[in-house]
Amino acid sequence: MIEEGIGIMASTDDLGFLLSRASGLVVRATNAALADSGLRVRAYSVLDLACRTPEGMSQRDLAGVLGLDPSQVVQLVDELASAGLVERLPSPTDRRAKLVAGTPRGRRILEQAAVLAAAGQQQQLGCLSEEEQASLRSMLSRVIHFSG
Amino acid sequence: MIEEGIGIMASTDDLGFLLSRASGLVVRATNAALADSGLRVRAYSVLDLACRTPEGMSQRDLAGVLGLDPSQVVQLVDELASAGLVERLPSPTDRRAKLVAGTPRGRRILEQAAVLAAAGQQQQLGCLSEEEQASLRSMLSRVIHFSG
DNA sequence: TATTGTTATACTCTATAACTATA
DNA sequence: TATAGTTATAGAGTATAACAATA
Helix, strand or coil: CCCCCCCCCCCCCCHHHHHHHHHHHHHHHHHHHHHHHCCCHHHHHHHHHHHHCCCCEEHHHHHHHHCCCHHHHHHHHHHHHHCCCEEEEECCCCCCCEEEEECHHHHHHHHHHHHHHHHHHHHHHCCCCHHHHHHHHHHHHHHHCCCC | CCCCCCCCCCCCCCHHHHHHHHHHHHHHHHHHHHHHHCCCHHHHHHHHHHHHCCCCEEHHHHHHHHCCCHHHHHHHHHHHHHCCCEEEEECCCCCCCEEEEECHHHHHHHHHHHHHHHHHHHHHHCCCCHHHHHHHHHHHHHHHCCCC
């Protein structure tokens, strides 16, 4: 079998198709690289953000930043909390909100996972120079924050 | 609600994350734009390829080009064939293979759908100049055909 | 009245394996 | 022995709606 089951959109030089396909390949490679960590890409992203802010981050903010539905965040945080990688702390300012913060164990796992994820990612993106990767980052950031 | 349910990967300036998120937004916008045509992005891609080659294209080739599993192509071609947009023709050279070709109706629908899809896509990608879009296309093509 | 987290549900997409008929 | 299409199934990701507690 040559290749199977990744992104899609119209014919081979269509930007939407290329974006979808490239994204699928990178996600797949990253998930494969992360396998030993027990994490998949989405959980990894949540853990990463939770560990980035010492006080923790509300689930709603996590959802907003990652572009996920809040109900998906619930599931992902459940997983991470069961594994002891994050904990839900009460927000000091809003009794509805829960701040998701990385545990010491979570930070250790994240550190290892980050190496794996970067390797898997560069396995797909390594054909682009540093300058190209920077340019790509810049363009994609604009696309994401653009709603016209 | 701010934003929900799209692509994912690590923290906000991570290339994998940006790729995944941008792709998700474009696919969503395109699916929404295509709604009136009764097509979704993957079926649209198959129809597009089927109509591009007058003799039709084998399902295996479709799968290879689009990066889908052959079993997914079966389903998508089933859908399109039920709607009368493509037909499965016997291959003159290989009795196992079936050539998927667009019907006249399929070509008409495709023509309309292409306009819708392009509009939905540019709604997300319109913030990039023509030059940037060309550069993006070039980089993503390389990423896709790179397996290092 | 609106928002945070949660639960439930359905649908789409992805991943595998096995089977058949041909090659 | 391998390949094209097919079927079946399971898992991951996405999309909605509704509810309780709190703002």
